[in-house]
Amino acid sequence: AQSVTQPDIHITVSEGASLELRCNYSYGATPYLFWYVQSPGQGLQLLLKYFSGDTLVQGIKGFEAEFKRSQSSFNLRKPSVHWSDAAEYFCAVGSPNDYKLSFGAGTTVTVRA
Amino acid sequence: EAGVTQFPSHSVIEKGQTVTLRCDPISGHDNLYWYRRVMGKEIKFLLHFVKESKQDESGMPNNRFLAERTGGTYSTLKVQPAELEDSGVYFCASSQVSNTIYFGEGSWLTVV
Numbered sequence: 001a002q003s004v005t006q007p008d009i010h011i012t013v014s015e016g017a018s019l020e021l022r023c024n025y026s027y028g029a030t031p032y033l034f035w036y037v038q039s040p041g042q043g044l045q046l047l048l049k050y051f052s053g054d055t056l057v058q059g060i061k062g063f064e065a066e067f068k069r070s071q072s073s074f075n076l077r078k079p080s081v082h083w084s085d086a087a088e089y090f091c092a093v094g095s096p097n098d099y100k101l102s103f104g105a106g107t108t109v110t111v112r113a
Numbered sequence: 114e115a116g117v118t119q120f121p122s123h124s125v126i127e128k129g130q131t132v133t134l135r136c137d138p139i140s141g142h143d144n145l146y147w148y149r150r151v152m153g154k155e156i157k158f159l160l161h162f163v164k165e166s167k168q169d170e171s172g173m174p175n176n177r178f179l180a181e182r183t184g185g186t187y188s189t190l191k192v193q194p195a196e197l198e199d200s201g202v203y204f205c206a207s208s209q210v211s212n213t214i215y216f217g218e219g220s221w222l223t224v225v
Binding site: 032034036042043044045046049051090092094096099100101102103104105106 | 117119144146148154155156157158161168169172204206208212213214215216217218219
């Protein structure tokens with residue numbers, strides 16, 4: 001069975017500082033990996049995805065994530081955080097053979113001025 | 114292009130009542146999914162339609178939940194009778210291929 005762990009429940013970061021959100025997954029083969037963001041009062045928006053190929057993927061809003069097979073990780077990064085990045089972030093894993101996504105518990109990001 | 118739309122956005126009902134949530138997927142998307150997040154828990158898969166057929170309903174919690182997708186277009190999720198533990202956010206999502214799933218804004222259900 002596939003599963004996702006987001007070790008950090010809540011992160012506070014200063015505006016303009018860098019941000020890294022951790023995600024570890026458990027899956028027997030090469031997974032499909034996703035990061036979604038939910039801003040207050042909004043739905044889930046897809047930030048980026050990894051299926052194969054280049055292990056560093058670029059997403060929307062200046063986010064990027066790196067797939068590290070040896071560490072079973074797919075951490076999300078942003079070099080300089082904006083106040084609008086305050087939201088809850090979800091890592092998810094899927095597979096080529098199964099349409100179900102398994103989500104992590106989410107990490108809430110607070111941005112301070 | 115319109116995204117996945119859900120209605121109602123918020124609903125407050127009493128225990129024992131019935132609520133029906135509706136989802137309109139992105140036009141042309143054969144795959145439609147329901148997920149939910151109850152308070153303090155993870156987002157969990159409920160079921161998956163391919164067109165009008167239920168492909169996988171392994172995540173449906175019990176027989177109080179009934180999902181339909183008439184004609185392979187919009188879908189409804191009915192909870193009858195609602196219990197307190199059903200409170201949470203119900204997300205609908207759709208995709209054309211499995212690797213890119215788009216979610217709606219969610220229907221926030223509160224059972225009192």
